[in-house]
Amino acid sequence: MLATYTGVPTVLSADLGSPVTAVEHEDCPVTDVLRRVGDKWSVLIVVLLGRSPRRFNELHRSIEGISQRMLTRTLRGLERDGLVTRSVQPTVPATVEYALSELGGSLLLPLSALTDWVMAHNGDIALSRGRYDSQREDGHMS
Amino acid sequence: MLATYTGVPTVLSADLGSPVTAVEHEDCPVTDVLRRVGDKWSVLIVVLLGRSPRRFNELHRSIEGISQRMLTRTLRGLERDGLVTRSVQPTVPATVEYALSELGGSLLLPLSALTDWVMAHNGDIALSRGRYDSQREDGHMS
DNA sequence: CAGCATCCACGTTGATACTG
DNA sequence: CAGTATCAACGTGGATGCTG
Numbered sequence A, B: 001m002l003a004t005y006t007g008v009p010t011v012l013s014a015d016l017g018s019p020v021t022a023v024e025h026e027d028c029p030v031t032d033v034l035r036r037v038g039d040k041w042s043v044l045i046v047v048l049l050g051r052s053p054r055r056f057n058e059l060h061r062s063i064e065g066i067s068q069r070m071l072t073r074t075l076r077g078l079e080r081d082g083l084v085t086r087s088v089q090p091t092v093p094a095t096v097e098y099a100l101s102e103l104g105g106s107l108l109l110p111l112s113a114l115t116d117w118v119m120a121h122n123g124d125i126a127l128s129r130g131r132y133d134s135q136r137e138d139g140h141m142s
Numbered sequence C: 001c002a003g004c005a006t007c008c009a010c011g012t013t014g015a016t017a018c019t020g
Numbered sequence D: 001c002a003g004t005a006t007c008a009a010c011g012t013g014g015a016t017g018c019t020g
Helices: A022-027 A029-038 A042-051 A056-062 A068-080 A102-137 B022-027 B029-038 B042-051 B056-062 B068-080 B102-137
Strands: A084-089 A095-100 B084-089 B095-100
Touching (some): A022 A029, A029 B029, A042 A102, A068 B102, A102 B029, B042 B102, B056 B068, B095 B102
16 A cells, blocks of 8 residues: 655756745746645635535635634635635625635645654654753753 | 656645634644744755755855844754754854754655655746736726 | 634744844 | 854745625
């Protein structure tokens, strides 16, 4: 089931300037997607919509703690990038359904690779943090 | 070369509360790593250290535009999580070498999955943005 | 129901100056 | 060389009130 991939990570063979310039870093499409993935709500919304399409308030109720403003903003961003589709039914009052696009669906796979890694190494990270933090608090003598 | 994986993305089968509570979202180790991956410098530093270990100022020169403060902060964060190792040579003045740990190296694979996805679909995203933006500016009539 | 507009708090990042 | 300390700017996210 788990193919233990042994090749060289492609990030290591990517062509980077030396030094990496500020513009290169800022204009890089990867940087761009990483920012999106790192924001507070995008991934959660993508995952939820990956399970089933939902209307605006349905989504709002699915996520405790998200403000209306941020739900709107995040959905607009995802829609703009083509990851999410927005369809308005001309009922009164209006009904709007959000769904994952094919592009958005394809993002779930690399996303899963990342979340699987976290679940596998989460314990190591916690241990490392524990060690690091305890070394500072008790005297941090050389 | 490219194994077209057809299984169900594991993020979709992950157990989530309904609604997802604020605490669940905040305490989730995945959320945590996503924030790190989404910050401005972490991934770049991980990739650079994945190519070769470097000293502090070496790293500083490798990345145009990063401030000394942010380089320090980012390295501390990566070290705390156990992704990067820091070794001090007792020379005068001190020499400090940073390197990717085994854990950090293992992160390069899921990271590559993500960056590969971006390189493959970058064009789609750009097109979608173009369409979205032009629809708003020219009159956005119904 | 599905938003937008406004104002505000906070966290992240950057600039600058200084140190073992 | 490899940092720390302080202050300032900016962007993200939240609260509240209003609307087609």
